[in-house]
Amino acid sequence: MIDSILDYLVSHTWVGEVFLIVLGTAVAHLLARIAFNRLERRFEVTHNLYDDALLGAARRPLSYAIWVLGVAWAADVAGGTAEAEIYTYVDEVREVAVIWLLVWFAVRFIRFLEEHLSDASYRAVPVDETTALAVGKLLRVAVIITGVLMVLQGLGFSVSGVLAFGGIGGIAIGFAARDLLANFFGALMIFLDRPFSVGDWVRSPDRDIEGTVEEIGWRLTRIRTFDQRPLYVPNSVFTSLAVENPSRMRNRRIYETIGIRYADVAVLKQVVADVEDMLKSHPDIDLNRTLMVNFVEFGPSSLDFFVYTFTKTTVWAEFHAIKQDVLFRISDIVERHGAQIAFPTQTLYVEPTEE
Numbered sequence: 001m002i003d004s005i006l007d008y009l010v011s012h013t014w015v016g017e018v019f020l021i022v023l024g025t026a027v028a029h030l031l032a033r034i035a036f037n038r039l040e041r042r043f044e045v046t047h048n049l050y051d052d053a054l055l056g057a058a059r060r061p062l063s064y065a066i067w068v069l070g071v072a073w074a075a076d077v078a079g080g081t082a083e084a085e086i087y088t089y090v091d092e093v094r095e096v097a098v099i100w101l102l103v104w105f106a107v108r109f110i111r112f113l114e115e116h117l118s119d120a121s122y123r124a125v126p127v128d129e130t131t132a133l134a135v136g137k138l139l140r141v142a143v144i145i146t147g148v149l150m151v152l153q154g155l156g157f158s159v160s161g162v163l164a165f166g167g168i169g170g171i172a173i174g175f176a177a178r179d180l181l182a183n184f185f186g187a188l189m190i191f192l193d194r195p196f197s198v199g200d201w202v203r204s205p206d207r208d209i210e211g212t213v214e215e216i217g218w219r220l221t222r223i224r225t226f227d228q229r230p231l232y233v234p235n236s237v238f239t240s241l242a243v244e245n246p247s248r249m250r251n252r253r254i255y256e257t258i259g260i261r262y263a264d265v266a267v268l269k270q271v272v273a274d275v276e277d278m279l280k281s282h283p284d285i286d287l288n289r290t291l292m293v294n295f296v297e298f299g300p301s302s303l304d305f306f307v308y309t310f311t312k313t314t315v316w317a318e319f320h321a322i323k324q325d326v327l328f329r330i331s332d333i334v335e336r337h338g339a340q341i342a343f344p345t346q347t348l349y350v351e352p353t354e355e
Contacts (some may be wrong), residue, residue, distance in 0.1 A: 017077045018077055021073050021074040021077065022070065022074055024070070025066060025067060025069075025073075025074075028066050029066045032062060032063060032066060033063070036058075036059050039055055040055060047121070049116055049117070049122040049123065050113075052112070053112040053113050054109065056108065056112050057105050057106075057108035057109035058105055058109075060108075061104045061105040061108070064101055065098065068094065068097045069094070069098075072090055072091075072093070072097075075090045076090055092154065092155060095154045096151050096154055099147055100147060100151070103144060103147035107140050107143055107144070110136050110139045110143065111136065111140070114133060114136030117132045118132050129198045130191065130196075130198050130216060131191070133198070133216065134191035134216075137218065179234075180219065182235075182239075183218070183219040183220070183235040183236045184235070185239075186234070186237070186238055186239050187217065187218045187219070187221075189235075189238070190216055190221070190235060190238060195238070195243055195245060196213055196243065196245050197213065198213050198214065198215065198216060199212065200245055200247040200248070201213075202223065202243055202244065202245050202247070203243075203244050204241055204242060204243050204244065205242055206241055206242050207237075209223065209231065209233060209241075210223075210225065211223040211224050211225040211231060212224045219234065219235065220232045220233065220235065221233045246314075247314075251289055251311055252310065252311045252314055252319040253311075254307060254308070254310070254322075254323050255306070255307070256307045256327070257296070257304050257305075257306045257307075258304070258306070258307065258334075258341065259302025259303060259341065259342040260302060260340065260341060261302065261303070261339065261342045262301075262302070262342075264303070264338070264340065265303060267337040267339050268295060268303055268305070268339075270337060271305075271333060271334055272293050272294065272295055275330055275333055276291070276293040278329050278330070278333065279291055279307070279326070282325075282326065282329075284312055284313065284322045284325075285309055285311060285312070285322075285326075286310045286311065286312045290308060290309070291308070291309045291310075292306070292307075293305060293307050294306060299342075301342055301343070301344050301345045302342030302343075307330070309326075311323070
């Protein structure tokens with residue numbers, strides 16, 4: 001009886017080895033979690049972009065990698081005494097799993113950098129959000145394609161054959177998906193020329209497009225209109241479309257024509273001079289830009305002078321508040337001189353008739 005038990009234990013020592021390997025894997029996973037928690041508390045003090053990116057990207061892939069390697073090791077031990085065909089695929093499965101875990105880590109690392117390079121809390125000079133998105137997308141695509149080719153090579157496929165097939169297939173796909181390629185290259189031109197960025201207010205005089213840019217994708221650009229509707233514009237449209245970017249204005253212009261009555265011609269010169277002095281002393285008017293106040297026309301029912309100046313702010317709401325203040329001050333100046341703002345009138349002259 002004892003001899004049979006000993007023979008059984010000797011012939012099944014792999015069970016104990018597998019148990020110890022799985023137990024060791026669980027312990028290693030626990031130690032890795034503790035280590036990551038301690039590193040996270042330490043990195044919170046430094047608040048370094050690359051430290052945080054490395055920690056955030058590696059946590060989950062490394063946890064899975066510990067289990068993948070541990071289970072694969074246990075499968076190797078179990079497969080050494082078993083004759084099941086499934087154990088012959090352990091090496092290939094492990095290789096593919098490791099490659100995809102590395103790809104997953106790289107994609108997470110790139111995504112973290114993409115999301116935080118434009119964050120002022122991480123960098124004194126934040127990277128433009130549109131540039132970060134473009135570079136991040138290109139790097140992720142490159143990493144994923146490289147991972148796919150490595151997996152195919154690991155599974156025994158000829159990478160050169162795959163690339164040759166892809167070249168031939170790419171020609172066929174190019175003819176079938178011209179619009180898709182046009183949108184892709186349109187997005188590439190946006191990223192290179194940078195006529196607008198995420199967050200910019202844009203509008204087109206050619207089409208009914210106006211709003212804030214929310215996302216620049218490889219196929220579509222999403223614009224949020226001022227009534228909060230999402231507008232999806234194919235990127236190929238921007239290659240032949242004129243686009244204004246008011247967000248990059250240096251100033252906003254006040255250009256108004258104001259008329260006073262012909263009866264007030266005697267005070268017109270002084271009104272024009274006082275309006276110009278008011279603008280020159282106004283704290284929100286940019287004196288480095290053109291500033292003109294001139295009498296320009298004998299109108300049909302008014303003496304017209306125009307105001308041409310620029311505000312320091314480009315913010316839409318602030319601009320209108322400043323413009324309102326300027327117009328009220330002009331009204332006060334006209335009233336102070338005993339004049340009045342003219343409104344359209346007509347004088348009917350009736351020639352007397354002889355009786």
